[in-house]
Amino acid sequence: MSVAVIKYYDRSMARWEPNSRGRLEQAALALYGERGFENTTVAEIATRAGLTERSFFRHFADKREVLFWGVGALQEFLVSTVAGAPGSAAPFTAVTDALEAAGAMFQDRREYARQRQSVIAASAELRERELVKLASLASALADALRRRGVKDPAATLSAEAGITVFKVAFERWVNETSRRDLPQLIRQSADELKAVTAGKTRVSHARSGTY
Amino acid sequence: MSVAVIKYYDRSMARWEPNSRGRLEQAALALYGERGFENTTVAEIATRAGLTERSFFRHFADKREVLFWGVGALQEFLVSTVAGAPGSAAPFTAVTDALEAAGAMFQDRREYARQRQSVIAASAELRERELVKLASLASALADALRRRGVKDPAATLSAEAGITVFKVAFERWVNETSRRDLPQLIRQSADELKAVTAGKTRVSHARSGTY
DNA sequence: ACAGCGATGTCAGTCGCTGTCATCAAGTAC
DNA sequence: GTACTTGATGACAGCGACTGACATCGCTGT
Numbered sequence: 195m196s197v198a199v200i201k202y203y204d205r206s207m208a209r210w211e212p213n214s215r216g217r218l219e220q221a222a223l224a225l226y227g228e229r230g231f232e233n234t235t236v237a238e239i240a241t242r243a244g245l246t247e248r249s250f251f252r253h254f255a256d257k258r259e260v261l262f263w264g265v266g267a268l269q270e271f272l273v274s275t276v277a278g279a280p281g282s283a284a285p286f287t288a289v290t291d292a293l294e295a296a297g298a299m300f301q302d303r304r305e306y307a308r309q310r311q312s313v314i315a316a317s318a319e320l321r322e323r324e325l326v327k328l329a330s331l332a333s334a335l336a337d338a339l340r341r342r343g344v345k346d347p348a349a350t351l352s353a354e355a356g357i358t359v360f361k362v363a364f365e366r367w368v369n370e371t372s373r374r375d376l377p378q379l380i381r382q383s384a385d386e387l388k389a390v391t392a393g394k395t396r397v398s399h400a401r402s403g404t405y
Numbered sequence: 406m407s408v409a410v411i412k413y414y415d416r417s418m419a420r421w422e423p424n425s426r427g428r429l430e431q432a433a434l435a436l437y438g439e440r441g442f443e444n445t446t447v448a449e450i451a452t453r454a455g456l457t458e459r460s461f462f463r464h465f466a467d468k469r470e471v472l473f474w475g476v477g478a479l480q481e482f483l484v485s486t487v488a489g490a491p492g493s494a495a496p497f498t499a500v501t502d503a504l505e506a507a508g509a510m511f512q513d514r515r516e517y518a519r520q521r522q523s524v525i526a527a528s529a530e531l532r533e534r535e536l537v538k539l540a541s542l543a544s545a546l547a548d549a550l551r552r553r554g555v556k557d558p559a560a561t562l563s564a565e566a567g568i569t570v571f572k573v574a575f576e577r578w579v580n581e582t583s584r585r586d587l588p589q590l591i592r593q594s595a596d597e598l599k600a601v602t603a604g605k606t607r608v609s610h611a612r613s614g615t616y
Numbered sequence: 617a618c619a620g621c622g623a624t625g626t627c628a629g630t631c632g633c634t635g636t637c638a639t640c641a642a643g644t645a646c
Numbered sequence: 647g648t649a650c651t652t653g654a655t656g657a658c659a660g661c662g663a664c665t666g667a668c669a670t671c672g673c674t675g676t
Contacts, residue, residue: 208672208673209623209624209670209671209672209673210623210624210672214623214624235661235662235663236662236663236664237662245624245625246624246625246626247663247664248624248625248626248627248664248665249623249624249625251663251664251665252623252624256663256664257662257663257664285601286601286602321537322533322534322536322537323533325533325536325537325540326532326533326536329536347573347594347597347601348597348600348601350573351569351573351594351597351598351601351602352601354569354572354573355566355569355598355601355602358562358565358566358569361565362558362561362562362565383558383562386558386559386562387562387566387602388602388603389559390496390497390558390559390562390563390566391497391562391566391598391599391602391603392599392602392603419641419642420640420641420642420654420655421641421654421655425654425655446630446631446632447631447632447633448631456655456656457655457656457657458632458633459633459634459655459656459657459658460654460655460656462632462633462634463654463655466633467632467633468632468633
């Protein structure tokens with residue numbers, strides 16, 4: 195067993211540096227931020243991480259995925275939260291409640307999120323991938339709702355509307371210097387969507403001070 | 406003037422066959438349908454159209470755009486329709502009304518739409534591009550609303566919700582053998598979204614027979 | 617000791633996409 | 647009607663994303 199302890203400290207015994215995936219991720223985010231996504235080659239990322247281009251593609255499906263693979267965990271959380279919602283909950287409520295709970299998990303990563311979002315915002319290709327991930331989230335949420343007995347189109351519409359709420363809230367959270375945290379912004383955006391679709395607003399004659 | 410008439414029939418006077426763009430479009434749709442988007446090279450499309458790969462990229466920005474460049478016209482129509490809506494119209498209503506009007510323009514292209522959608526559905530890359538185009542539509546609609554004096558987040562939410570409605574309705578129109586036309590389906594989906602976000606539904610205990 | 621595993625490297629190749637220059641019919645100027 | 651310009655195309659070279667095939671070699675289990 196003492197061998198294991200030594201091994202932990204003596205990297206010369208290992209054939210390669212550990213955490214190559216993490217090194218690739220760090221190198222990619224840094225380079226995308228420095229010179230832009232389009233002006234960064236995969237070979238450069240790999241070299242900075244002390245690896246080869248070929249190894250990059252063993253860890254990530256493509257050049258963009260390095261910024262998006264983490265979304266999978268979020269999706270799993272949302273799906274299981276919706277699945278565990280009280281049976282009496284309305285579909286849209288189940289979705290927004292799950293989003294609120296998930297929003298709490300971002301609390302301590304606001305700076306990382308900011309950096310990542312600024313990189314994404316600067317590249318059309320990365321924005322494209324973000325849309326795909328959000329659509330995948332919506333689709334997974336709709337499935338979760340259907341498993342609860344919600345029929346279409348209510349399932350699809352609730353899920354899509356929920357994702358719209360999340361997008362709006364997340365963007366505010368990242369860009370504004372607001373003191374409100376993400377869960378609060380999610381609840382607020384959900385309420386605003388309800389008001390909008392209720393069709394109670396007239397142009398330039400908002401009933402409340404919300405907008 | 407008679408020269409012009411002769412020229413119209415005597416293609417030997419022209420250096421190249423006319424309508425190269427249309428030929429490329431036709432060849433691409435056919436090949437994507439036959440062997441799939443990923444298994445079709447641009448060189449093959451160009452050859453079938455009697456052109457070179459280089460010319461393909463002079464007509465279309467990339468391999469996918471050949472199926473999506475037409476969306477631009479739809480976007481312009483929606484924007485100008487929203488801009489011309491009665492000043493008293495609520496934002497979400499202005500959007501859904503515009504969508505309904507646009508839906509009428511698809512009437513005679515249902516078969517083409519079906520073929521195109523089946524090709525898109527079969528390829529992750531094409532679905533990706535479709536999402537981008539829809540997001541662009543939403544963004545343009547939100548801008549149009551803001552120009553009418555609608556503030557955010559109402560503008561963004563109304564536009565996004567409108568696009569969600571369009572997606573759902575279009576998918577039904579293309580996939581179902583329903584006799585309902587696209588404008589009808591758009592109105593119906595909009596009503597369903599309103600019901601869902603109103604939060605009046607309970608799982609498996611819908612108040613109306615809508616779902 | 618030995619066999620197999622697994623993360624990595626090496627190398628060659630395909631394909632999307634771009635820059636650059638040449639070509640040549642049609643239109644335009646004079 | 648000659649010369650100049652324009653516009654759509656071809657030809658070619660090249661970059662970078664991505665893949666398949668095979669080699670390497672510490673580590674692990676027996």
